Amino acid sequence: MIKKILIANRGEIAVRVIRACREMGIASAAVFSAVDRAALHVSQADEAYSIGAATAAESYLNIARILEVAKRCGADAIHPGYGFLSENAKFARACAEAGIKFIGPPPSAMELMGSKTRARQAMQSAGVPFVPGSARGLSLAEAPSVAAQIGFPVMVKAAAGGGGKGMRLVRTPEELKAAFETAQSEAQRAFNDGEVYIEKLIEDPRHIEIQILGDEHGNLVYLGERECSVQRRHQKVIEEAPSVAVDDDLRSRMGQVAVQVAKAAGYANAGTVEFLVDKASNFYFLEMNTRLQVEHPVTELVAGLDLVHLQIRIASGEKLPFRQEDIILRGHAMECRIYAEDPDNNFFPSPGKITQLLRASGPGIREDSGVYEGWRVPLEYDPLLSKLIVYASDRASAIARMRRALDEYFVGGIKTNLLLIRRIFEHPDFVAGRINTGFLDRLLASRPEPKADENGLAEIAAISAALFAANSATSNGRNSQSGSGEKPGSSPWKQVARVEGLRNE
């Protein structure tokens, strides 16, 4: 078994891995940049080493420095978390050369999946379903017959593309020529490469992914799906397991394809195969993420397993402790990502000091957090503060539970997306499971429902604002925390509801 793991990451995922190490009796070594000395992962780890300046390139992406620290402290393995170096095959190779186990798939699988074209070739020859399309550059002359064969509507896409440039939606054969030419010239201007291809348009697809797990002895299982359709600019906000769109039959078919993908890539350890799913429950391979995902907890909750423990056991050379038929999925789990960002101001990040942090707890609540009250969220990194995750016996109960948890959760001092999350959890389409990758953009484009001022809450807010002002005037700047604990008379607020009692009698 691995004895000491260096965690080449920060934030909630670093804390997540440190907790797993502690539970497994493995020493954990954190690394930190100049602005992260006070970060939670530093104080929670058994060891912690400074690795450079705030800029990620000089610290969390600094391969040489990280390997140097790993060697110096005697770590026999590195967990890369997600983001940063987690999908960097060069880093994985450098670890291997330094005699340090990289907790993840073999570099060859990372390289294969890191290349869109190589991945597509390999997966197509393994019989994995792709969005129907020409898969190569076309001439205008070829376009009509290819499009007709695929069936309208189709997308014309730049081969060198990205970011929506050189991309045109074509609903009828008549529109094809004009769209094709515009896309070509746009692609030429944007990428200096006019090659375009045609792909079937998947209307209102869902983004559904399959968690797979493989050991280094060729055993592979899938742990069900995650529904990740609630996203903004490909940034997932809410994930759940299972998906309302996936029944037992579809789950087993998607699961088997995901295992096939992993097998074709020579995969080991934890990985995720992403699919688009259309309204007719056809699914199409999108890509494979060769790492632990942010949203892995929802799978953990429905499967009753700990994926980080399993990652470490696999990296230690152990065999998977179960076979496919032993996996029992039960109940429903949902995760929301709490970001330090301001949805009312174009999602601008909102770093700064967390002056207050009230957390949700009780039945069915899990919080994977990387922050604490009093900590100053630095400017330099991803604004993910924590993940609030719920488990319940069914989807409706999970939604109700998440709403309850959101009522309890409060972050003071910085802006967060908590109110937006609340809006999503109250949206009738979300509640009914009618979600697809366009859901959140449509919700953001619509005006928030002007809430009926239920129970005169605005009046309560006005009174409260006055009470807070009176409190700070009375306490005259002294720290008034713990009014509850004050002896009668020493606080402007009294403990006992005498007046209330009298009034009602």
Place this chain on the structure above:
Amino acid sequence: MIKKILIANRGEIAVRVIRACREMGIASAAVFSAVDRAALHVSQADEAYSIGAATAAESYLNIARILEVAKRCGADAIHPGYGFLSENAKFARACAEAGIKFIGPPPSAMELMGSKTRARQAMQSAGVPFVPGSARGLSLAEAPSVAAQIGFPVMVKAAAGGGGKGMRLVRTPEELKAAFETAQSEAQRAFNDGEVYIEKLIEDPRHIEIQILGDEHGNLVYLGERECSVQRRHQKVIEEAPSVAVDDDLRSRMGQVAVQVAKAAGYANAGTVEFLVDKASNFYFLEMNTRLQVEHPVTELVAGLDLVHLQIRIASGEKLPFRQEDIILRGHAMECRIYAEDPDNNFFPSPGKITQLLRASGPGIREDSGVYEGWRVPLEYDPLLSKLIVYASDRASAIARMRRALDEYFVGGIKTNLLLIRRIFEHPDFVAGRINTGFLDRLLASRPEPKADENGLAEIAAISAALFAANSATSNGRNSQSGSGEKPGSSPWKQVARVEGLRNE
């Protein structure tokens, strides 16, 4: 469905029920005594009403006052929690008379189980196994043959007994006469009733209980067992599910007996049937608790169900949403009860202000708490602060996870039993599952293992004590919270590990 529930309780269980109400869209009404205005259940409920003085008899046990509040606020049901009025049949009847649904079993079942002798008669005629014994007062002349029939060792017990008085252990026939006579005269003196009976001694029994759930339409299921052998003076400290001593066969036999017990009592809603289990896996009925138990969360975690939700559905007249064969138990759950008490000072309660509260979180952690930082734990009630509960795929992982959670958990300002819990979770017998009702007393009687001063932690503690003193001297009494967030230069502790970095390069 019930629309508004008054919670006739306080502390963590009141908060637990309020959370369930919120998740089910049911209004919750809290009640509070004069010292509980600032308690968590008051601020978390939708409504809150003062019900009287600090003394429980004048508030949380005040049936008339509670019913008056329930009627005034329009509650259509009352949840009694555990303790206080939860097993008071008179209260349940008074609720029914007031037209308010008591969320619990019918009063007749509470009365039956509240009477030791009536319960024994009813259960014996239903074929429920009891500890073998005479079950009635004996004369000295009858004693030898009865004892021989039961088989030594036996206990001679006062019929009117309690608290160990009039109780004698007899290992051989020769000791019987003297022990019988001493027990008789002790019973006569203590209870003014010399009647004694003989019962088989169950050596080193385990305390194992079965959770049952019944609807008001005659359907009954069992949800597996809880192992509650770690107790001090019949006060449970740690509970877990499943028990290492229970295999599938024993579970189904105990479960069926528990369902039989409930059926014989005309039981509905949640209840617990307690058994003693001997080394040969014989089990004997002890009593039935006609309420939700403190330790219900461990069952919730392995069964994936919410017992309070189900209690409310049952009380609303719904049928159980599953049958026995639908219940899937998975993984392992453990709970420890965090008390405000001082194990080093004869477990004396330690009320007072919680000056700091650092909570455990992350994978597999649940906390059901009734307290918050800054709250002053009142003198008047049970010292249970919160319950720390873990779930993992197996018992060894659950123990490791609880240790990790205990590392994270910290209560400042008052004494707690956290260190004792830690000692239990490190004890080789506990880790191996070799526990019985005498385990904790034996552990307490033994000296704690003098810890090797691993890694010079005492030295680190000495340095830290000096640093805290220097910090408070430097900051000169000002609130130094949030050193982490201070700008460089304004705090005696610096954010960036420059020296450390220099030293290592």
Place this chain on the structure above:
Amino acid sequence: MIYEVTIGEKTRLVELVRLGPNWLCKIDGRSFALDVTSIQTNVLSLLVDGKSHEVKQDIIAGETTIVVGHQQFSAIVRDPRSFRSRRRSEASGSGPRKITAPMPGKVVRVLVKIGESVDAGQGVVIIEAMKMQNELKSPKKGVVKKLHAPEGVLVEAGQTLVEIE
């Protein structure tokens, strides 16, 4: 104590009077008893006629938000007798206007010079945090009077960057 509290479009006069250990509150011509307990810093428990409200206050860059249950309200509180709050409310009228940083960040570009004329809505400063850039715009037509934060400096939320007159 009397406060003028503006929430949304509506300004209410809230009068608070001590009544034994509790408060009597007058608002919009009605009075009622308030049972108030401080739970933690910035968290109050209010009991009003049996209804329990946990209310939280958050102040970011001088702006007050009040959270009641799962509703959130921006509030402006004025003490009508306080000189300071009067002055502040005047400052938000016409006359010179300050452009402040909406969140902590780094000033990456200053787009104007002192004395330059700017239109309402014209970009003035760009600040960056967590790799996202945000262009701050002039709230009015006017002339750049002062530049407080040169390119490259780190600024706090609420810090004045530019003054437009």
Place this chain on the structure above:
Amino acid sequence: MIYEVTIGEKTRLVELVRLGPNWLCKIDGRSFALDVTSIQTNVLSLLVDGKSHEVKQDIIAGETTIVVGHQQFSAIVRDPRSFRSRRRSEASGSGPRKITAPMPGKVVRVLVKIGESVDAGQGVVIIEAMKMQNELKSPKKGVVKKLHAPEGVLVEAGQTLVEIE
């Protein structure tokens, strides 16, 4: 800064010297660099030669506990230059002794009178909390000099109840 810290039977002299933004610590004749950051009130993060320690301090009724990982230590800290701490350490020697409440509670019985002779270990006061009673005993043979808390009063942890001379 120099402190005398007693943990268990052992008293150590801890010298802390500022070294740039960090500290140099001398203890038991050895010196090493300390990288210290305050995480929250009463919580420090210490890095000593790469090892990370989250240490917590808790003070109950004047007694300091230091928690390092899952070990807990009672600590007595003296500033050798401080008059006040010298006096306090003298007070714990012979001479008059105070009996203090170990936790908040209610004084339910006072078992002695002023001027009464008491033996070491003799019960002096009974206090009650959460329905449990606790008899406080005299730490020494002597005479009751003062009674600070009559029957029926509520007392705080650390409050002096009786003085024995």
